[in-house]
Amino acid sequence: MTPGRTVRLIWFVTWFNVRILLASEFFILTTFIAPLIFATLAFFLFRSGGGTAGQTLLYVALGAGMMGVWSTTLFGCGGAIAWQRWEGTLELLVNAPSRYDYILVGQTLGAVVFGFYGILATLAWGVLLFGMPIEATYPLILPLSLLAAIVSLGSLGMLIATTFVLYRHANALGNLLEYPIWLITGLLVPVATLPWWVHPISWLLAPTWGMEAIRGATIGAAPPTLAIAMCFVLAVVYYIAARVTLVFVLAKARRDATLSLQ
């Protein structure tokens, strides 16, 4: 497949996945409301804790928005595979002549599109309802930090989604992963407040660096160059890991006949 056809394929799968997700009322409800609820909770918690600094408020709000984005990503990447299994289209996708990892990348990007909405909605919600100032130490780096953070969540979602191909009940595992990722990647509380033994696990998870990039851009003492770079490096590592995993997962699915199980 030529690079041009590969790009076209990924773009097409992305576009199609966006359309499929938008056709689901449940997804729309979750995606459009969850970031706003999390952001609202964060604003009230921040104020009740006596916080007033505009930059810190922005950091807290964006962290809450990222929690919503992670929920959306899990649903968009992993839940989509569970849904395809139920519809009977998973076999067709896996058995198409196109490489399945490209299809999975397209599906992930389709979910990530909604991540951008989550972040923008959080910002708009904060400004309009809570008078949150868009103040950051490095305002020009903040958009790049947000992009890196969304990429970090999407790449982790894609890696987790590879296991969904194998097990028909894997989406239950996906739901279980929602809260631990919030916790250990610093979306809910800063990683520094967690026990020391959690830190190495956090560093292996791209969203930790995504949140660190947001923290650095909003209230950091130095530009979050390392954190942004780590997001993209880990995204590439996750993609390679997903490809390797898929080789084993697809071979096992052909051996165990699990693709058509509902």
Next chain:
Amino acid sequence: MAASGAATPAIEAIDLVRTYQTHTGVLRRRPMTVEAVRGISFEVKPGELFGLLGPNGAGKTTTIKMLITLLLPTSGAARVMGFDVVHDTTAVRQRIGYVFGGDRGLYDRVSGIDNLRYFAELYGVEPSEQRRRIAALLELVGLTGRENEKVEGYSRGMRQRLHIARGLLHDPEVIFMDEPSIGLDPVGARELRQTVRSLVDAGKTVLLTTHYMFEADALCDRIAVINAGRIVALGSGADLKDAIAERTIVEIETFGVTDEAVERLRRDDDVSAVNMEERDQSQILLVQSERGAHITQRLLSLLGDTRVGKVVAREPTLEDAYVHLIATTGHDEARAARAASVQ
């Protein structure tokens, strides 16, 4: 690697075996091996319409899934257009199309044409070709004018026709159809058969599974009858009918026939096989015999007090040949396949 030359079969299955691991029990799980396919071998020539005919659970779908690279064979080998289905998966997938019967396998929440555009992309149809190809296939399957409607609003027949269009998007050389007419009304099923025939006329190789005898008889150049994971007969429809050509079929309509009475018929030396079809109020006994219609009186006397309605003696059909094959090979084989080994 693909073999070359005119003699290369389009499809080649060599002693294919497929087992599934499963278990019984909830608290105390006992592992169990089920043999779905138990050593199937056949060849399909390029341009041939080949039928796999068998009852539910015979191993037809498992065989197809191995041939289209969805399942790995437990042992044996298979090639499609000379490419190995285990190792040359991409080459096989580029050359095959497949259509599964039933409601699943489509994106319900988008339109028919969006489904086709998506799969055209996944199947590597050139962008410049897609519009023309999709329009031609919509015309072929009779969905022109309905393509912009959401699939969730399609009837069973429309969904099935969309399945066929999807399977033909990349102009495959070999087409696998797994019970494509299941759930279709008679008119839809007839149109489907015309479509399948036109594909073969256009030079495609088609492997079709069905449990409708008339469909296999009307369409297929050759038929393999499969039962309990094995091929029990292979030949043209006429060949299969010849196997019981000497027999006469006596159809006896009964009301409340007992198992004992049916057993008395089966034990008769001149009776080759007895099958029973349940109707609303009655049971139709299909008795095969080589003694011609002369046996009718004896059959009626063997039924004793059973209330009898219409009695007809006729020539055997492919369905009778099929029933005979399944009945004579079925019970022990099926038992053996269902629980080959309980570990």
